[in-house]
Amino acid sequence: MKKKTFNFHRRQFLKATGAASAVLGGTGIGLFGIRSGKDPMTYSGTESLQGMTQNFNRSKYEVDTPTYKKVGETSRIDARTEVIFARMPRFGQQWDDEKGLDSLDPILKKYYQDHPEDLELDLHLRKEIFPKMRQDKKKYGDEFILAEAWSNAMGAVWPRGYNKPPEETDFPHPKYGRKQPLELESPEMTAKLIKKMGHEFGSTLVGICKLNPEWVYKHPMRGRGFDTEAPLDVPSHWEYAIVVGTPMEWDAFYANPNYGTSHDSYAKSRIVAYRMAAFIKELGYAARAHTPGTDYDLVVPPILIDAGIGEQGRHSVVITPELGSNFRPAIITTNIPMAVDKPIDFGVQDFCKTCKICAEQCPSGAITMGDKENIKGYKRYALNVSKCHNFWYSNLGNIGCRLCVAVCPYSRKSNWLHKTALQVTANDPTGITHSTLTEMQKRFYPAPDVKDYYIPSLGGKNASYRKPPWWLRTRDFIKLKKEQS
Ligand code: SF4
Ligand code: SF4
Incomplete structure (x- = not known):
């Protein structure tokens, strides 16, 4: 990784101290920043979860009766025949040209006797449209390779065969998949496409790097097609790593440890990773998703760093400029040739030296207050x-904690104050602003005594860092039994 050297130039000093004065410019600014941090417009990457997409004022248009009209006797739908997606497969499997209606089961036969117009259309689809579509697809279908790959990938959210050996599961399906990898325009264009698809599949963050085999586990975690008793030989097709990451829901996560859940973005990142693996296989290349819930074959933080997603903080979690460390990643190993990203250095290493908020507020004392050490070299x-x-x-x-992520000054919603502070720390070669910002963070986001985070029988008060969001306040929605209240 590029080592950052800080030569103390006068101009940089003025820039940094100027920024520091701006930050110091007042408690009022800080408070205003907090207020604007509560504004739903500052949710990064989870805007649609906050209902910000559903923004039409329906209450103005409420009516007393639905806009459909009952005009006669009604009947419920028989999905076996009236729903075309159920009828067509049934019809396709049974229909025989010579036997006609007699080739069908009684339910389907009766349906077509009652609806001869549907029989005509279904036969037209089978005899005319399908064969011609297949014929023209061979001639003109290549135009839509990407559209089809994207669509199939969007639907590939169930991790089929994730626990099979890489030589079996990482490649396109031997029967239905592409036999040869497609010829690609250039590694740069492929990287551009992969990144766009990553965002399309639902990821907030996407980065690419060469996979350093040193980050692959020496022995597999729980199998996934590997012999857990044997050393894990890194498959030769694990050449690149694509990193994806989605944020945890901000309000529940800030109220940690009792209210947040990592499952939130674990599941979102898992879906993105399986979609990405499916997309790459559609192009004829190998891909394997390493995700929370279906296990990883590799250690994640250094790969995030290699792919330019962020830097590792004192709390060991990777910090990104966009989401701080409020995100959960997944990784896709692949052999599709791509241009790779470079690591980034936006000042986290220096900031963490003095900040230490995570270590001070970690209830278990798991995070060191000391300096960095030699860990596995x-x-x-x-x-x-x-x-x-x-x-x-x-x-x-909820199981877990995530407090170190919640209290980290980098994990703030995307308001203007946070963006300014990020620029200040990233461009301050002196470190002068760091202690100021750390102090502001402690002042504006006071935390309970760390002992209070524990359950009462372990001497705590079951405290949370901040108030739970309104939609997780149980008592407002559920009538608790007497002994619980
Ligand atoms: S106990 Fe909580 S705050 Fe401490 S390291 Fe673990 S997750 Fe972070
Ligand atoms: S809380 Fe402070 S010391 Fe801990 S990871 Fe975040 S910036 Fe670094």
Whole structure:
């Protein structure tokens, strides 16, 4: 990774101190920033979850009766015959030209006797349209390769065969899939396409890098087609890694540890990754999704760093400029040739040296207050995973914690104050602004005493970092039994 060197130029100093004064310019600005942070317009990457897409004022147009009109006797639909997607497969399997209606089961036969016009149309589809469509598809269909690949990928949200060996599961289907990889215009154009598709598939973040085999587990996690007792040989087709990532719902995540859930964006990123793998296979290349819930064969944070998604923070989670560390990633290993991204350095390493908010507010003491150490040959902050894991079971709400992610100053919603602070820290070679911003963060986002996060029988108060969002306040919606209240 490129090492950032800070030469102390006068111009940079003025820029940094000027920015620092601007930030110091007042508590009022900070408070205004918090207020605007509550504005739904600042949700990054989850805008549609906040109902911001459904923005038509319906209440103005409410009426007392539905706009459909009952004009006679009604009957419920028989889906077996009246729904064309059920009728056509049934018809296709049974129809025989010589036997005609007698080739059909009694239900279908009766339906066509009652609806001869549908029999005519269904036969026309079978005898005329289908054969001609297949014939023309051979001639002109290539025009739509990408459209078809995109559509099939969009539907590929169920991780079929994810636990099979790579040589079986990573390649296009031997029977139905493309036999040869398509010839691609250039690695740059492919990278551009893959990134656009990543966003289309629902990802907020997309990055690409060469896969460093050092990041692949020495022994597999739980199998996934590998022999767990044998060392994992890195398949030769795992040449590249595509990183995708989606944010966790902001309000529940801020109220951690009792209210947030990682499943939220785990599931979204999983869907994106399986869509991406399906898309790449549609083009004839190999692809394997490594996702939360269906397991990874590799260690994720360094791959995120290689792909230019962000930098690893003191809390060990990768911090991105867009979402801070409020996101969950998934990775797709592949052999489709692509131009790769470069790592980024936007000041996190320097900021984390002095900030330490995550370490101070981690209830389990899992995050070090000290300097980076040599861990498996790399200099990084230590994390006591077992202490962290124990705390996951020391609160009453959703499993897990995520507090270090919630309290990190980089994990703020996308308001103007946050954007300004990000620019200031990224462009401050002196570090002068860092302590100011850390202090502002502590002042504007006060936290409970760390002991209080624990459950009462472990000496805590079952506290949360911030108030739960209105839609997770149980008592407002559920009448609790007496013993619970
Ligand atoms: S998830 Fe919670 S317990 Fe684990 S390191 Fe972060 S703050 Fe500490
Ligand atoms: S809370 Fe501070 S020290 Fe911890 S990861 Fe975030 S910026 Fe770094």
